[in-house]
Ligand SMILES: [Zn+2]
């Protein structure tokens with residue numbers, strides 16, 4: 001089968017590989033119908049993910065049809081349409097039992113697919129702990145609608161969930177890339193009084209303005225003035241930092257009101273400074289990133305009910321044979337791309 005492979009830093013190639021086989025009674029084999037490309041894949045390509053193993057098939061955001069299951073798998077069966085979870089988790093350890101599946105202590109726990117073990121930018125993928133890692137897609141939900149449930153949408157949902165958003169709140173979201181928009185969609189479900197999205201890219205701002213007119217979309221240079229206008233208590237009640245740029249952590253805590261919540265979803269390339277003397281008396285609560293991707297079933301139900309729709313994010317589609325082209329467009333932000341779907 002064809003599999004897009006991390007050969008070495010800077011070198012991804014579409015290679016012919018043997019079909020994956022069940023290696024454990026809890027495994028499943030999934031025939032991938034659609035895969036997407038995530039910024040984390042680009043980080044691997046740049047050699048910025050030290051734990052990524054050369055030779056592995058990349059891709060950790062995909063949907064497909066169950067081809068085979070091990071003898072201990074009970075929740076899915078061959079023929080089921082499924083979402084694959086970005087995280088591998090055992091479902092039994094201390095962290096899994098508390099819903100902190102990102103910290104699963106299993107040796108394959110956490111982000112394994114497309115990083116430490118073969119992922120899904122391929123025709124088939126082996127999914128360990130299939131009962132945890134796969135979620136059946138409702139009949140009324142298409143593969144396109146479900147494509148982001150296991151990764152970027154799970155991240156947005158988790159971020160909105162831990163941020164304790166109430167109906168009284170003004171919520172500020174920094175960053176309107178794919179994860180930022182998923183965070184926005186999930187924050188909107190909480191029906192806060194107002195949502196402000198700050199983004200430096202003009203095209204992304206325009207996307208927010210055209211698709212979500214109820215949201216205030218601001219460029220960074222307008223942010224101070226926007227906060228002053230919409231936040232009566234000196235800052236946003238909740239800030240979700242999804243941008244991960246050089247100054248956005250500082251912007252996040254500076255834009256929060258005293259006693260506000262700052263949730264850091266972004267993955268930074270560099271250490272960040274927490275200048276406690278400057279924020280003394282501001283009494284902020286910080287929550288930090290690493291999605292606990294265990295809400296896939298709830299997300300699929302919300303999609304089925306029409307409460308979340310991520311299909312506008314799919315701006316481009318390619319066959320697996322042309323995945324290098326898809327990477328080029330996504331990585332270099334060509335042609336107004338937000339997310340690509342790869343037909344496997
Ligand atoms: Zn990802």
Ligand SMILES: [Zn+2]
Nearest residue numbers: 090093096104
């Ligand atoms: Zn676990």
